[in-house]
Amino acid sequence: MSGLTLRWGGLAAALAVLVAFPLVITNALYTQFGVLTLIFVASVIAWNMFSGYSGYISLGHAVFFGTGAYAVGLLTEHWHLNGSQIFLLLPLGGVAGAAMAVPFGLIALRVRRHTFVVITIAVFFIFQLMAYNFSFTGGNNGLSTPTFIWAPATYNNPFYYAALIIAVAAGLLSWLVRGSRFGLQLLAIRDDEDRARGLGVRAMQVKLSAFMLSAAITGVVGGLWWFFIGQALPETVFNPAFDLSIALMAFLGGFGTITGPILGALILEPLQQYVSITFTNGYLGEIILGALFLLVILFLPRGIIPTASERITAWRTRGGRPGHPAPAVRPADTSTLAQSPSAGTVGGTGTGTPSTGSVR
Numbered sequence: 001m002s003g004l005t006l007r008w009g010g011l012a013a014a015l016a017v018l019v020a021f022p023l024v025i026t027n028a029l030y031t032q033f034g035v036l037t038l039i040f041v042a043s044v045i046a047w048n049m050f051s052g053y054s055g056y057i058s059l060g061h062a063v064f065f066g067t068g069a070y071a072v073g074l075l076t077e078h079w080h081l082n083g084s085q086i087f088l089l090l091p092l093g094g095v096a097g098a099a100m101a102v103p104f105g106l107i108a109l110r111v112r113r114h115t116f117v118v119i120t121i122a123v124f125f126i127f128q129l130m131a132y133n134f135s136f137t138g139g140n141n142g143l144s145t146p147t148f149i150w151a152p153a154t155y156n157n158p159f160y161y162a163a164l165i166i167a168v169a170a171g172l173l174s175w176l177v178r179g180s181r182f183g184l185q186l187l188a189i190r191d192d193e194d195r196a197r198g199l200g201v202r203a204m205q206v207k208l209s210a211f212m213l214s215a216a217i218t219g220v221v222g223g224l225w226w227f228f229i230g231q232a233l234p235e236t237v238f239n240p241a242f243d244l245s246i247a248l249m250a251f252l253g254g255f256g257t258i259t260g261p262i263l264g265a266l267i268l269e270p271l272q273q274y275v276s277i278t279f280t281n282g283y284l285g286e287i288i289l290g291a292l293f294l295l296v297i298l299f300l301p302r303g304i305i306p307t308a309s310e311r312i313t314a315w316r317t318r319g320g321r322p323g324h325p326a327p328a329v330r331p332a333d334t335s336t337l338a339q340s341p342s343a344g345t346v347g348g349t350g351t352g353t354p355s356t357g358s359v360r
Contacts, residue, residue, distance in 0.1 A: 018164055022157045031156040033273050035228055038163035039221055040269040044246045044261040045170040046217035049177060050210045051247075052256035055190030056113055058211075059243045060104075060120030061218050063127045066237035067100045068093030068219030069226040073143035074136065082146035087162055090223045097219020098212045105211040109204060124238065131234035142233035145226060159228045166224065170217050175258055177213070186210055190256070245272070252296055254303030263304060 018038075022031045043065070051058050072093040076086055108119040131137045150158070177183045185206045188196035197203050226232045246261075249268050254260020268289075275288055300307045 015168070022154075022160050026153065028152075028156060031160055033270055035156055035159045035163050036273060037266060037269045038160065038167045039225055039228075040246065040249065041262055041265040042163065042167040042170045042221045043218060043242075044249045044265045045167070045174050046214045046221070047246045048250050048256065048261040049170075049174050049217070050214035052250055052261065053178065053183060053186040053190060054207055054210055055256075056109070056116050056207065057247065058120045058214075059117055059240075059247065060108075060124040061214070061246065062238050062240065062242045063104065063120075063124055064097035064100060064215040064218040065222035065225070065242055066127060066131065066232075066234075068097045068222030069232045069237040070131070070137055070143065071096035071219070072223030073145070073226050073232050076146065077143065083148065084158060086146070086227060087158070087224075090162070090166075090220050093223030094216040094220040097222070098216040100219075101212045101215035102208070104215075105208045109207045109211065124240065124243070128234055128238035131238055137234070138232075140234070142231050142236075143226070145230045156228075159224065162224055163221075163228075166217070166220055171258075171262065173213075173217075177210075178258055182206065182209070245269075248293055251303060252293065254305035254307075257303070257305050260303050260305040 021034055025031065025034075043061070047058065047061050050056065072086075072089045075081075075089050075092060081089070104123055108116055108123065111119060132139060137143070148155070177186075185196065185201045188199070188201055189203055189206060193203055222237060226237070229236070245268070246265075249264035250261040251264070252260075252268060253262065253264030271292075272289060279288070296304075302310075
């Protein structure tokens with residue numbers, strides 16, 4: 001059986017397990033964990049689609065998460081919607097997130113990567129303060145969702161399957177982007193932005209497009225989160241812990257890979273939920289999670305997926321397949337980058353950083 005067959009078979013089995021999960025595990029607490037985990041799976045995929053592929057670390061994605069939540073909430077309130085039809089508003093949360101990414105990106109993406117991190121943090125706090133002070137956001141009272149008259153035993157299931165659809169769609173989109181010319185341009189920017197420009201990459205346009213795509217998915221997720229939690233408050237939808245969590249998930253599983261961030265979310269979010277319930281002292285739970293992540297950084301600095309792949313390859317080369325050394329890895333051919341039909345103005349400067357891992 002070929003490796004490709006095993007991969008597709010494993011993917012199909014994983015999807016089957018996810019689809020069957022709320023039907024087999026009917027405990028409301030566990031299905032709640034499932035909804036939140038899938039929400040973070042979709043969020044970290046979106047974050048990695050920009051930060052992982054371009055090398056620009058964003059700590060302001062909660063801006064798009066909160067924008068999507070408030071946009072969907074205000075539209076629901078304005079149109080007096082309730083029931084399952086509110087799920088049809090989720091794409092509008094994505095539109096709001098993408099629209100917000102345009103002015104945000106035009107400002108932030110013109111600076112170097114380390115300055116970009118600082119700007120994303122600053123913009124995040126600006127949006128949080130605006131949510132506190134604007135009247136249409138509800139201020140400290142926030143926005144509440146309508147009451148859903150659904151069966152208590154299966155109350156979480158609609159949210160679960162909506163989150164699953166978003167996560168699967170985001171994962172498929174990430175895979176398509178990674179294998180496209182657009183993805184190759186992003187990776188070239190991550191490896192050496194100046195050289196990528198020299199090869200004809202419209203760096204500003206490519207970065208902004210990825211930023212908008214990532215923001216759109218995050219906005220959709222924010223709208224779903226608002227429906228599920230039942231209330232949007234400035235401190236919850238514009239929460240710095242959200243940005244830190246998705247960054248940790250991506251680095252835990254494998255920054256810049258396709259499956260690594262997904263694995264990181266599947267590990268870290270259920271663990272966070274378990275710790276928050278087990279330890280009533282919130283600070284103790286944060287200390288435990290911080291210590292576990294520190295151990296991972298020390299022993300798996302490149303993440304679980306890249307490190308495991310390298311060790312398996314080394315084992316096969318040394319003992320698993322004697323006489324059949326692993327082929328030399330050749331750098332990606334970036335000569336085709338200049339053939340990109342995209343047009344736009346080149347803006348910003350950047351410094352190259354080494355690639356952080358191969359895609360598995």
